[in-house]
Amino acid sequence: MMPSGRPDRHDHRPRKCVTTAARNRRQPNPSSEFRPPQPLTMPHLRHLLVCLATTFVCVATADEASPDETTSSEAINLQGSGAARIDFENDVLPRLTRHGCNGGACHGAAAGRGGFKLSLYGGDPDADFDQIVRNLGGRRINLNDAELSLLIRKPTETVEHGGGAVLSEADAQQLIAWIDQGAPRTPQRQLQRVQVDPTRHVAPAAGHSVSLRTTAIYQDGSQRDVTDQTIFSSADPSAVRIEPLSGTATVLRAGRHVVIARYWNRVVPVELIGAHDNSPISPDERAADNFIDQEVIEALATLRLPPSGPADDAVFLRRLSLDLTGRLPTPEQTLRFLLDTRPDKRDRLLNRLLDGEAFNEYWTLQLATLLRLRPRGDDPEGAHVYHDWLAQQLRDRRGYDAIARSLLLSGGDTHVIGPANFYRMADGPRQQAELFSEVLMASRLRCANCHNHPLDRWTQDDYHGLAAIFATLQTGREVRPNPDGYVVHPRTLEPATPRLPGQQDLPTDRADVRVALADWLIDPDNPYFAKAMVNRLWQRMMGRGLVEPVDDFRATNPATHPRLLQRLADDFVAHGYDLRHTLRQIAQTQTYARSADATSANRNDQAFYSHRLRRPLDAEVLADAISDVLGVAETYGDQPIGTRAVALLDPSTESETLDVLGRCDRTSSCATPSASAGGLTQQLHRFNGDMLNQRIAVSGGRLDGLLDQSTPPEEIIQTFYLAALCRQPTERERRHWNEQLNRLSSSADRRTFLEDLVWGLLSCEEFVTNH
Structure with a gap:
């Protein structure tokens, strides 16, 4: 007889196995699992509510994309209790992640579930070990009989479990073996990185499958296949079907698709390309004399997407004018450009637009929107100074790196020092950290507030360490150092240590940690700063970012053209972070000058620039365009008559027109167009609202002036075509309008007809989009 107590390690009697039948013999949930709630202070309660909301936002995509959590691979090379030791970090936590136990919808939520809280996707192994082994009086594991551990009985549903049975027999036996070995914590080897093969695959046709394999690579140089412990999820299940047990991905349709592989707390993107059924691109179509066209055409060739032809001069003139100045050319400027026969006239146009004051005015609006510049409270003076400072930076052609450095290192009276207002656009150090990361790094660090980012590299230490840098400032009208300022790290409940995101902690005795932050940010080797800005410039010119959304840089949201993004950043x-230089580089390409008319072969492409994307005009640009075409100025609050919408400093300036058109309120950077832009409300106002109807024939407007001068109707039609669409009517359009005019006998009827024509031009898609 063996003595009572823990079984002998060499006892080879048959062990009990947690079977499906055993799971069906449910027992009530042990009362010992309940822990009385501890009292919360109001600051802790507020932080918990924020964390709960953030968790659901940050992990919704990951949770929805997860495969069926009730299945797992049975092909586990199970080691018996006398075999090699099982590692908590490299064996136990990956299995919990694989089955969703530490996901945001289960025990990985900010408040945990059922009294059991794990870090999201195993991001904090130390805390998870404490929860599993030490908390609840150590009752989650049973070192005397591992199979009686709550860690085993609940996920196998031997006792009642809200999540049902989620562990397979093999997974359960692996956890049992770990407990039998004494539930050790010390890792045997440190995970260095995770590799998925292939990382990029081109499927020759729909229905093609590829097997994905995950390899864990450790610091000691060892490797092992962990495919069976990896979650593979498709960003678009209708485009890629995943077999969770085998790791096989089947491409269901043409295009570029991303599959996310998650092993433990690491995520790796896999790019699957489904080629179209078109003929290969000919050598002539592939000719390019600049790196932008080379990269775009190479991607099109891989996808077998033939590009559309070039846009004509009229389309190019309108497109470039709107992209660089936010203004339509006048009818006179349009005619001169169309009649110009010089071969370099497009380059001349580009130079003129980049050098004009209209460029400074429009791109001041772009920077103001990006930086969320707006008056705060009843103090508009600082915003005026800030706006003027930004405009002057553009006039002086100052590099974007110098602008960013001035923003970060600024201080003093915000009514005098424009860039100091950068610190008034956020309501505290944590909000300032989020503003910094989204605007200057294009990274959504806010998801690391309450837990490590589920889809990116950012940790809680990164988030609160960055916030700790901004806590060293006192903000208000006067921005000044506050050496005693700090933020509390929610995990340690101690003051957070200032930290460069993703890098290292900063010495706490440093005089001004903002200098270290600025130096790191604008360093040429910084992987975010330059890429973030060129991606925004690309979006403004091309209608879509190489990374989209433009403020969501992460490994699991890869660029459509990663080499192009890197070359643009380099x-x-x-060239000294010169905004004009990069805009010029883009504008001089075949890619930018491509027609918006899609072909039957490329009409489904929305990401690879085989044709120009049609983009709704920004609210301010469309409002100004309507005023220019009608010759009737819009009124904005108490601003002087004639003030242009793009020049408005305050995004809350009273204007029904801008509200209808979906303007950005600058509480965010409006990286994604407003839902109201181009929506039903806007269309109804265009069709039947005062925005157009009360201004088309108003006295002193363009139409009224032309009629007063007895201008022939055919000439009036041509003038409005040039003013609104920057082109002459086509022959078919001329015949149509002449037929309509010939049916009218009175001047009153002709006037009504011309009013309707102008209304039609201002309501058509060709006018309200940049194409």
Whole structure:
């Protein structure tokens, strides 16, 4: 007889196995699992509510994309209790992640579930070990009989479990073996990185499958296949079907698709390309004399997407004018450009637009929107000074790196020092950290407030360490150092240590940690700063970012053209972070000058620039365009008559027109167009609202002036075509309008007809989009 107590390690009697039948013999949930709630202070309660909301936002995509959590691979090379030791970090936590136990919808939520809280996707192994082994009086594991551990009985549903049975027999036996070994914590080897093969695959046709394999690579140089412990999820299940047990991905349709592989707390993107059924691109179509066209055409060739032809001069003139100045050219400017026969007239146009004051005015609006510049409270003076400072930076052609450095290191009276107002656009150090990361790094660090980011590299230490840098400032009208300022790290409940995101902690005795932050940010080797800005410039010119949304840089949201993004960033840095230089580089390409008319072969492409994307005009640009075409100025609050919408400093300036058109209120950077922009409300106002109807024939407007001068109707039609669409009517359009005019006998009827024509031009898609 063996003595009572823990079984002998060499006892080879048959062990009990947690079977499906055993799971069906449910027992009530042990009362010992309940822990009385501890009293919460109001600051802790507020933080918990924020964390709960943030958790659901940050992990919704990951949870929805997860495969069926009740299945797992049975092909586990199970080691018996006398075999190699099982590692908590490299064996136990990955299995909990694989089955969703530490996901945001289960025990990985900010408040945990059922009294059991794990870190999201195993991001904090130390805390998870304490929860599993030490908390609840150590009752979650049973070292005397591992199979009686709550860690085993609940996920196998031997006792009642809200999540049902989620562990397979093999997974359960692996956890049992770990407990039998004494539930050790010390890792045997440190995970260095996770590799998925292939990382990029081109499927020759729909229905093609590829097997994905995950390899864990450790610091000691060892490797092992962990495919069976990896979750593979498709960003678009209708485009890629995943077999969770085998790791096989089947491409269901043409295009570029991303599959996310999650092993433990690491995520790796896999790019699957489904080629179209078109003929290969000919050598002539592939000719390019600049790196932008080379990269775009190479991607199109891989996808077998033939590009559309070039846009004509009229389309190019309108497109470039709107992109660089936010203004339509006048009818006179349009005619001169169309009649110009010089071969370099497009380059001449580009130079004129980049050098004009209209460029400074429009791109001041772009920077103001990006930086969320707006008056705070009843103190508009600082915003005026800030706006004027930004405009002057553009006039002086100051590099974007110098602008960013001035923003970060600024201080003093915000009514005098424009860039100091950067610190008044957020309501505290944590909000300032989020503003910094989204605007200057294009990274959504806010998801690391309450837990490590589920889809990116950012940790809670990164988030609160960055906030700790901004806590060293006292903000208000006067921005000044506050050496005693700090933020509390919610995990340690101690003051957070200032930290460069993703890098290292900063010495706490440093005089001004903002200098270290600025130096790191604008360093040429910084992986975010230059890429973030050139991606925004690309979006403004091309209608879509190489990374989209433009403020969501992360490994699991890869660029459509990663080499192009890197080359654009390198070129931007090499030319002194000059905004005009990069805009010029883009505008001089075949890619930018491509027609918006899609072909039957490329009409489904929305990401690879085989044709120009049609983009709704921004609210301010469309409002100004309507005023220019009608010759009737819009009124904005108490601003002087004639003030342009793009020049408005305050995004809350009273204007029904801008509200209808969906303007950005600058509480965010409006990286994604407003839902109201181009929506039903806007269309109804265009069709039947005062925005157009009360201004088309108003006295002193363009139509009224032309009629007063007895201008022939055919000439009036041509003038409005040039003013609104920057082109002459086509022959078919001329015949149609002449037929309509010939049916009218009175001047009153002709006037009504011309009013309707102008209304039609201002309501058509060709006018309200940049194409």
